[in-house]
Amino acid sequence: MTVPTLAAVDFGGPVDGPLILLGPSLGTSAATLWGGVADGLVTRARLVGWDLPGHGRSAPAAAFTIADLAAAVLALADQLGAQTFHYAGDSVGGAVGLQVALDAPHRMSTATLMCTGAVIGTPDGWHERAATVRADGIAPIVAAAPQRWFAPGFVERHPGVAAALLDSLSRTDPQSYAWTCEALAGFDVARRLTEIAIPVLAVAGRDDVPTPPESLQRIATGVSNGELVVLDGVAHLAPAEAPDRVAALIAQNVGLSPAPAAGTVDDVYRAGMAVRREVLGDAHVDRATAATTDLTADFQRMITEYAWGGIWTRPGLDRRSRSMITLTALIARGHHEEFAMHLRAARRNGLTDDEIKELIMQTAIYCGVPDANSAFRIAADVLSDDDAAGGAR
Incomplete structure (x- = not known):
């Protein structure tokens, strides 16, 4: 068995807090995929991501399987001095999480698996994609990625996030990408799901085509202690598309205490205004702001601080x-x-x-x-x- 060396991406967090390992999707780096989620959890847990071979900070490696990647994740946990850890993974990162739960159930405390499956795609499809990348490089994959990765309208609403993810994909080593495709071609643990007893939260994107909600439902109902959550307005990269919702779901599955309040009243106000705009829309908030008078100004600020900054920002x-x-x-x-x-x-x-x-x-x-x-x-x-x-x- 070849155990590749995976580069760790340490997002920080309290050294005495629970460790959460974060697994990437094919073609992404942990930093770009998980950065937003880590921001929502880092005060309460230690967050460490890992990059696939030839992706992000990891060096290319020879051919490997999903089981090899699972062994590499366990080796990373050993390097971090963790006998047990919580795990969250997207797509191939979720598949690796299932493999770890099967191979070393005593090491993994909980798993939050999103946009993934006990089997993903078909062997022929993965071998075909591997051949395309070896022949033509990563450019064809980059061109097709927005439609495969993101829910409708996401690129327009969050162009910076999308651009960072696509840039990460464009820098991926083609041979390593192909090896990962072939690892997924050989991955199928559907008949072994009943062996997994740890709490598993399966998170699906309603607009996800590669791993639709039915794929996550199969996991949730197949394991002994599973639950399914379907996120609207999300496709295949849930951690990047809905970082706040994903952070809240991971926190709930891990059993983290609620996030502490922002440090100052102004922080609470700014956080509340951001959520207010996301939920009610800029047009409504702009109208309400324009209509504010000396009589209503304190009331408007109170609503933003207490309702939107104090309640709607809570992760529960x-x-x-x-x-x-x-x-x-x-x-x-x-x-x-x-x-x-x-x-x-x-x-x-x-x-x-x-x-x-x-x-x-x-x-x-x-x-x-x-x-x-x-x-x-x-x-x-x-x-x-x-x-x-x-x-x-």
């Missing part, structure tokens, strides 16, 4: 869940104007029209039929107007 729930709770509370209290505003926010946070319908149906039982009737009337107007304006379904 993702934004979809917070939207559902908020809509339910607004229906129950009859706050129709706020309900209309948060319907649009709920769509931005990934809720579908069917999920909104089911939420209102649920409130009919627990909040009252008249409240639900009003909610359906408002939803019909708001969602149709949002569609007319080009809002997402």
Whole structure:
């Protein structure tokens, strides 16, 4: 067995905190893929990523298998002095996590596996891609990557993140990329999932084509202690596309305490304003800001600090869940104007029209039929107007 040497990417964190090892996707580096997630966890855990051979900081290596990579991850843990560790991995990094859980179950405490599978693609497909890279270099892969990696609209919303990931791909050693493809061609642990007993959180991107939600569902139901989460507005690189949501999910799976509050009131305000804009949209926040008067200025700041900076930034729930709770509370209290505003926010946070319908149906039982009737009337107007304006379904 050939055990490649994997370069470690140490994001920092308390030396006495739990260790979380972070595995990359094919064609990415740990720094570009996991940087945003690490920012959300580094005060509570030690974060160390690793790069595939010939990717990021790792030197190229001879042919290897997923089992070889799993052994290399265990060797990295040994170098870090860790008898046990938590693990999170995306795509091939998730496949390596499954292999480690099978080969050394006593070493891995929890696994958060995203955009991956117990088997990924087909052997013929991987061998074909390996042959393409050996013949034509990495350029054809870079050209096709945006459609394969990112959910619709991500590149336009986050051009810097996308550019950094594509630049990392363009610098990948073609031979090492091909070896990784051939390692995935030989990977299939679907029949062994029942052997995995550690807590496994399987995280899927709803828009992921290479490893769709069904692939993660297979993992979640196949292991002894599994759970599935599907992220809306996310494709194949969940850590880069939704770092806040992924950080919160890892923290929950690992059992980390909530993130400490920002150091100053201004920090809280800035964090709250960022989330407020992401959830409600720039247009709404700009209108609210423009309408602020001396009479309402303190109230607006209080909302931003306490609601958006104090609550919506907490890692314990993702934004979809917070939207559902908020809509339910607004229906129950009859706050129709706020309900209309948060319907649009709920769509931005990934809720579908069917999920909104089911939420209102649920409130009919627990909040009252008249409240639900009003909610359906408002939803019909708001969602149709949002569609007319080009809002997402």
